[in-house]
Amino acid sequence: MTRPAKFQHPDMEGAEPPECPVCLQPYDAVSAIPRVLTCGHTTCEACLKQLPNPFPSTIRCTVCTLLVKFPNCPSSLPKNLDLLHFSSVLQHGIPAKDNTVTSPSSPLKNGKNQSVLFPFSPKLWSYEFYRKWKKWILPKDCFLIDKVGLENDVEVVYGKVLKSFESVYVLGCFLREKENVGLVNVGAFVDSEDDSKFFKSSYESRIVTVLNGMAEEERDELRIILNAALRVSYVGKAYGFWYNEDDKCVYMVWEKFASDLIKCVLKKNEDSEERLRNDEMSGLGMLGMEICEILSHLHLQGLVIGSMSVSCFGFDDFGRVYVDLSEVLNTGRRVNKKMQRARKGLEVGLKNNSLDENLAFISPEMFLQLLIKKGFELDGRKSRCEVGCASDVWSLACLLVWLIVGRLFVEEMGSLHFVVNAIKDERGYDFSSLYLSWMEKVAALLDSRLGLECASLREILCRCLECDPGNRPVITELWKCLREFVIKPQFDMVLSLKPEVKTEKSGHFVVIGELCRMVKEMDKELTDVLQGEDENGIANVDLSVDGNIVEGVSRDHVKCIEMKGHLDCITGLAIGGGFLFSSSYDKLVLAWSLQDFTHVHSFKGHEHRVMALVFVDGEQPFCISGDNEGVICIWDASFPSTEVPIKKLYEKKDWRYSGIHAMAVSGTEFLYTGSGDKLVKAWSLQDYTLSCAMSGHKSVVSSLIVCNGVLYSGSWDGTVRLWSLSDHSPLTVLGEDKIGNVSSVLSLSVEHHSLYVGHENGSIKIWRNDILLKSIQAQKGAVFSVSKNGKWLFSGGWDKTVSIQEISENDDGIEVTPVGSIACNSTITALVYWQGKLFVGQADRTIKVHHGE
Known part of the structure; x- marks a missing residue:
């Protein structure tokens, strides 16, 4: 009995046809022919023709991202016949629906175009x-x-x-x-x-x-x-x-910060009418100053919070106040939700502007703007509703008054029918009188808690609570008043602050913004798809106790910790497994704790100067070091460890050349060494044998680094050669066409497809693939070490200075902006950046840890 033409095995029902990982089109024998790359993965021929070739005769696999050899004609690659057959069976068994598209390039059968079914394709992004x-x-x-x-x-x-x-x-x-x-x-x-x-x-x-x-x-x-x-x-x-x-x-x-204002600030009896003690006033002044400073900087960035909630603030390990922006957004959503659920008959005099159950304070003008956003009719008085930096001044004053007075202030806020502008409405309510009466009650509460010696604070807080934003003081004025409770004026040596300009109509307001209006409804269905995007990048995060080195340099507040233990010049640094490893001319490899920066272990086994080292993060972690006689020592990096190496490898000795100068690893597969014999050698980390030697350089191989399936090797001959990790074949040479004086390559750093090359003449060249983007003069002498992390580029060398540059891209190309520098007391031989700290190896035997204050 013959099977029907459209027979499909029951197990295949609902199965998806195999598709190209790039265009998502099901494979077929015409428009999406599956071609097998040398790495074993499959991509359609049409996409292979369009993918960029970073280097001659290579392509990066769309599945494993490995750089593989690629012929000039994709059709010479073998077809994946199994995928072709499987795709044909599945597509033939799927009945045509409304989304069936007739392709002009479809094969003809009986003189007619056949229907080709394409899967649903979402709206693609660029x-x-x-x-x-x-x-x-x-x-x-x-x-x-x-x-x-x-x-x-x-x-x-x-x-x-x-x-x-x-x-x-x-x-x-x-x-x-x-x-x-x-x-x-x-x-x-x-x-x-x-x-x-x-x-x-x-x-x-x-x-x-x-x-x-x-x-x-x-x-x-x-x-x-x-x-x-x-x-x-x-x-x-x-x-x-x-x-x-x-x-x-x-x-x-x-x-996220663990503590909040409710738990940590002024452990006091809220019902007490006793005046605040001096230590309580000092604590309040310090807290208020720190919040003022943060808000002032946010205002300079064009951001107004709009609602001061106690949950928006937290403390770090040293008791420094932080603004929790995730809580700021959640507070804004709570406020918007409250407005959204308000009835249409709600009057302008809405109670509970303080949202006392969440202790969030919203200024009158901000509240009016929220009502307008929600569609309330307010007699056409939108022109009187101007929000700005003064809105945060009002909210901050409410927060400080609450900290001073306690529960009584919240009760007064609840009793106040919200006044959005100081005029009479059509029904004759005198909002101005109501507001002045409320302020008199607040002033009386402050008097009972502060006393005459704090009259200046009471006065400025009352000014901050003015209904008209134009009558409120700027935030720096409040900061100066609070500072007097921390440092007496006669002992205050601080420089005068720059005058703050009132920018009431400028800036962005979080509470009335779009993100805070993206409130998820609490029902069984998901809301409309709410999406978010930014174009410049997100934050640099510093979870360490000390500040970030870049922030410290920009503010001229840099601290330093010295780590001493070596007896000669530092030659290399590597971080892994919770430890810092260092090598030196003293023939030792030392391990240091990253918790307290103390020496924890010494590896002894080299008989000559140790020139380079790397860390291998595998099931069994290794630290590998090489010396100037070609001896490679492999150390067990899982502690506690022995002093002697678990394995030694030996390069072939040649009296004309001096041993190992550079090392790099590719996962747990290969160790690469750069030597004085001009060769780059690949050593198997599985059986510790020499796999191959790559030739091409005309002088000492001084630096090595691995990234994205490519091995980069720099040499004293002034060139950088690129090698494929898949078969160790050469890809391209950078700097070979330069005529005239050749400057030796001494250091390399790579991130994504951008390569940063430090030269003997103090310059750093930035390459992308095989194109030179920019050359900068970073140091006044040889650049012995260069390190790229995020948008920051660190370099150091002969001139005893660490230079920090900011790398950014625009339509015209790449921009390099100097951020600052760190002066050292010796030549810099190695750099490693980790968690906001910069580890600097020096020729004077010391390792310095630089961080921000």
Whole structure:
């Protein structure tokens, strides 16, 4: 019995046809021919023709990203016949629906075009958009929703870090296991039933889809908020975006602080009418000063919070106040939710502007603007509603009064029918008199708690509570008054502050912004897809006790810790397994604790100068070092460890050349060494044998580094050669066509596809693929070490100075902006950046740890 032409095995029902990982089109024998690359993965021929070739006769696999050999004609690659057959069977068995498209290029059968079924394709984003945002996508399995609560019918979500990781994109971003984080819902990704039959979006694509779908106003607001988090100290930093499979929502992950004002500030009896003691006033003054400083810097970035909630503030390990931007956004959503649920018949005199159950204070003009946003008719008085920096002054004053007075102030706020402007309405209510009466009660409460010696504070707080924003003092004036309770004027040596300009109509206002209006309804259905995006990048995160080195340099506040133990010049530094490893001319490799920077172990086994070392992070961690006689020592880096190496390898000796000068590793597969014999050697880490030797350099191989399937080797001959890690074949040579004086290559650093090359003449050349983008004069002598992390470029060398540059890209190319420098007392031979700290190896035998104050 003959099978019907459209027979399909029951097990195949509902199966998806195999598709190209680039264009998502099912494989066929005409328009999407599956071609097998040398790495074993498959991509359609049409996409292979369009993919960029970073180096001659190479292509980067779209699945494993490995750099593989690629012929000039893709059709010479073998077809994946199994995928062709499987795709044909599945597509032939799927009945045509409304989304069947007739392709002009379809094969003819019986003189007619046949229908070719294409899967549903979502709205695609541009490659530039994807490249810009991909680096801010956080790992899928690094977070867990720890707690979900309801505050004013608004869902508030908190998370926990499942496993530690360090971001290579965000400066100083290191998250520790079990650490708490704040989560702000910025969107939901929803698959329809019909769409999910054909494909399932990846974790990354779901996040990028949500980011790409945000309205322009929401993008602008998110950009301002994230840039403020990036640039302002003592503001909670943003780590990136994370997608939760359970609720199908995309969350912005924020730095979270454990303590809040309610638990930590002024342990007092709220019902007491006793005056505050001097120590209580000093604590209040310090707290108020720190909040003033943060708000002032946020205002300079064009950001106005708009609602001062006690939950918006936290403390670090040293008791310094931080602004928690995740709580700022959640507070704004609670406020907007309250407005959204208000009845249409609600009068302008809405009570509870303080939202006393959450202790959030909103200024009169901000409250009026919220009513206007929600569609309330206010007799056409929008022109009198001007919000700005003075709105935060009003909210901060309310917060300080609450800390001084306690529960009585909250009761007075509840008794006040909200006054949005000091005029009489059509029904004859004199809002001006009501407001003045309320302020008199507040002044009386302050008098009872402060006394005559604090009359200046009472006066300025009352001025801050003026209904008219134009009559309120600037925030620096409040700061100066609070400072008198911390440092007496006769002992205050601080320089006078620059006058602050009132910019009432400028800036962005969080509470009335678009992000705070993206409130998730508490029902069974997900809301409309709410998405978020930014264009400049997210924050640098500093979870260490000390400040970030870049921030310290920019503010001229840099601290230094010295680590002494070596007896001669430092030659190399490596970090791994919670330790810093260092090598030296003294024939030793030392291990240092990254917790207290103390010496914990010495590795002894070399009989000659140790020139380079690397760390191998595998099931069994290794530290590998090489000396100037060609001896390679492999050390067990799992502590406690022995002093002697577990394995020794020997290069072939040649009296004309001096041993090993550089080392690099490719995962746990190969160790690469650069030697004085002009060769780059690959050693197997599986059986510790020499796999191959790569020739081409005309002098000593001085530096090695591995990134994205490419081995980069720098030499005293002034060139950098690129080698494929898949077969160790040469890819290209950089700097070979230079005519005239050749400057030796002494150091390399690579990030993504950008290469930073330090030369003997003090210059650093920046390459992308095989194109020279820029050359800068970074040092006044040889550049012995260069390190790139995020947008920061660190370099050091003969001139005893660490230079810090900021790397940015624009339409005209790449920009290099000097940030600052750190003067050292000896030649710099090695640099390593880790968690906001810069480890500097010097020729005077010391290792210095530089960090911000």
